[in-house]
Amino acid sequence: MANVKYDYLIVGSGLFGSVFAYEANKAGKKCLVIDRRNHSGGNVHCQNLEGINVHSYGAHIFHTDSLQIWKYVNQFADFNHYINSPLALSEGKLYNLPFNMNTFYQLWGVKTPSEARSIIEAEVNSSNFKTPANLEEQALSLVGESIYKKFIQHYTKKQWGRDASCLPAFIIKRLPLRYTYNNNYFNDRYQGIPIGGYNLVVNKMLQNIELRLSHDFFKDRSFFESLAEKIVFTGKIDEFYQYQYGKLEYRSLKFEHEIHDIQDYQGNAVVNYCDLTAAFTRIIEHKHFEFGTQKSTVITKEYAINESLNSEPYYPINDTKNMKILKRYQCLADKESNVIFGGRLAEYRYYDMHQVIASALKKASDEQWK
Template sequence: MSMFDYLIVGAGLYGSVFAREAALAGKKVKIIDIRSHVGGNIYTEEMEGINVHKYGAHIFHTNDKKVWDYIQQFAEFNRFTNSPMANYKGQLYNLPFNMNTFHQLWNVTTPDEAKTIIQTQQAEFGSSEPSNLEEQAISLVGKDIYEKLIKGYTEKQWGRPCNELPAFIINRLPVRFTYDNNYFNDKYQGIPIGGYTKIIEKMLDHPNIEIQLGTDYFSQKEQLNSEAKKVIYTGMIDQYFNYEYGHLEYRSLHFDTKVLDIENYQGNAVFNYTDSETPYTRIIEHKHFESGNQEKTVITYEYPVEWTPEKEPYYPINDKKNSELYRKYYQKAQSEQKTVFGGRLGLYQYFDMHQIIKVALQTFKKVIADN
């Protein structure tokens, strides 16, 4: 006999939101994770009094007030404004592309001057339909911005030349003709005071929720499935089906985190390194997410690496080949009576945090209505 209404595989943001809503609805939930902690990739760990984003920088942003109000239940947020800097061979540029960037590139001071240069470079590209990311980028922002601020970073990130990447990856690049360094256009933006882990812990703090960490779902799949009426699976969809149609592709990341005996290393939370020679894509200085005044600082070098099964899958590669393969798995998943697939890996789609919350809430409503 089933002991739980839901077995949730993965204690990240998607699984935790679903678990919370199910528990509030009076359902008994067991949530498991192969890692030794909850939170998935938004997990933060305190080091030297600083909340360190262990799996890369996470800045919460949304225009959806319902989602913003939902996440506010679990933490107080500061008003962090994401204003990353780009370092190209020692030259510094503001991101996203705005009037500060254009002044740094071309010494222009007015929007009309910047527009003229960009339009001239766009015209040099021609009017044909872009067939790859390189052509798409040049058609949108011109050659200078592409070569200094897009090409090297993107090729490191995806492990492929830009002219071999699909154009849709950068269908829309943010270009502003104002002196505004705020990376996001969203109305609501911030970092939870005290870190993201506390959000997940508060979500899962309910008597109807049992948490089991350090648990490999696939090593005891039959037993775990027998304990619940329904399975909410947030792992890799191809792994669930034992790679029946082949492996989906991902990009992985390697993080090198260091504690430095200085108060301030780079003066900003995020520095992107956009040349191709620098092996890492960015350096994160975590204390700047919460305006810390600690005596030491913690920085993380972020290196994109080719994914292999023993590594963490971070970014789905949604090119034509992988999209066609995913469709096969998606169709097979529709025939699963007991299992619901969700999250970035279960849906083979990159989500921002606010999108994950919205999808998890929508899925819960649908699942509860069907049962």
């Protein structure tokens, strides 16, 4: 391999690729990072509109229970104290999320946990689904009919493009019910948004590393493969293997960004639209992630759609058919000695940001650099 110039070619500059590149560079390894997009950062990329850091690919709220991961990200940027407290709009009324005593009061007028528990337990018991056969039955067995119909039934149809009764039960393993007046969506100890946006984090990770944007690995694969001793691949694992066992399926998202010449549009960073009167699943008002006081505001309407050639894959459809296909690709990946697969697309699993970082740090640690 006379053309070898790098220790690692890293395909994709999202969080996984950027963390791995940073760790490898720190260990004295020479890295080249390429990305088919015209910007770095993958889905955490932000664009500045009206002086507001707009999350280009949907809301990204950092949260973790790991002090190690929290300290790790804070070396690249200062994080603010933003707490995610979304609202849900259903049949013209607003409710607090996650499901907590505020939600239960808004639904039934109950004021104590025991009152709320008695209603929910009665509804769950009346459903009588000891072995739920689909997502609808699973949800009814966890939270009862009222919560299911108000917040889950139609939202799920928009999110997945099919009725909850046609989706596998395992998609919802649990639906937390919180019997306190606490609107903090996450239970994790550490939470916030990087002050100035996620671009600062990624740029600092990659500041001493060669980065080539608008470079598609698959358009000149043999050339890129010749450049490095090892490849870190963060794209779709089925695409890496030319879809030889079939395509893994995803749900995708479409974003419509709007600038409004008013100070506040909805008064909250995230509002979910749970019924079918709106085609979108939620509206994000970005300025609230960083407590902005700009005179105008930017919102994003988020639509769940089927993946196509012109859309980005977001949510893996981890049903039986796709998991069988994935297993065949994983068998091929296990035989690779010079390719490291990592991230949500390469591993075909939904990752939160802290999980991506932990996975990248683990893969970097496995390299046992001296």
